[in-house]
Amino acid sequence: DRLVLTDTDGEKLYFRVKGENLEMLDREGNPIESQLNYTLKPSTAALPATPMAMKGMYFYMADAAVFTDCVTGKRFPVVNNAQLERGFAAAQQGEMKPVLLHIEAHFVLQANPDSGAMQKTLVADNALRNSLNEHMEQAATRVAPDFAAFLTRHISDTVKSWDARDMSRQIELNIGKDLQFIRINGTLVGGCIGLVLWLLSQVPGWVQGAGWW
Numbered sequence: 001d002r003l004v005l006t007d008t009d010g011e012k013l014y015f016r017v018k019g020e021n022l023e024m025l026d027r028e029g030n031p032i033e034s035q036l037n038y039t040l041k042p043s044t045a046a047l048p049a050t051p052m053a054m055k056g057m058y059f060y061m062a063d064a065a066v067f068t069d070c071v072t073g074k075r076f077p078v079v080n081n082a083q084l085e086r087g088f089a090a091a092q093q094g095e096m097k098p099v100l101l102h103i104e105a106h107f108v109l110q111a112n113p114d115s116g117a118m119q120k121t122l123v124a125d126n127a128l129r130n131s132l133n134e135h136m137e138q139a140a141t142r143v144a145p146d147f148a149a150f151l152t153r154h155i156s157d158t159v160k161s162w163d164a165r166d167m168s169r170q171i172e173l174n175i176g177k178d179l180q181f182i183r184i185n186g187t188l189v190g191g192c193i194g195l196v197l198w199l200l201s202q203v204p205g206w207v208q209g210a211g212w213w
Helices: 082-092 126-161 164-209
Strands: 003-006 010-019 021-024 052-059 066-069 073-077 099-111 118-124
Touching: 052 082, 066 082, 066 099
Parallel strands: 073 118
Antiparallel strands: 003 010, 010 021, 052 066, 052 099, 066 073, 099 118
């Protein structure tokens, strides 16, 4: 039995299982006769944390998130993140369907919650959050006109349903203090202006009486 890996250019690499290792074969799938070591051994080192650009479908359900890579078609579990889950739910608008994402992410090894076996798990950085935010903004843009029309109609119908007494009560409750402040200011300012005008009108008489004119 051979394991065949095909890259994006269609070039094939052949391997065969040798115990817990993989032995690389030649381009025809035959054993390589060489003194060099062509055996691949499992590594216990941590996976590199360097972010990679990826594009795929993100889906969340039943406390589990899955990312399906568009290039390879492989599915990877995603590290739980409450913000991502809330963003995904907000982008759905009641429809449970995957969301297309362009992300920067890296892999870590985590135990499968069911089998306990170690598996590659995707850790997404802020790009995933930003992508979900874009979906939320697009959803809000689609909903905004309908919501604005509903809100305008609701306010208009509510105001139209008020009679004169209700209208007066609402005005007094909401802007009564402001109106009272305006009344007091108007009284004080008007009184000051009236006093100044009266004093100005008395100036000629005072001047003549004093013999200055």
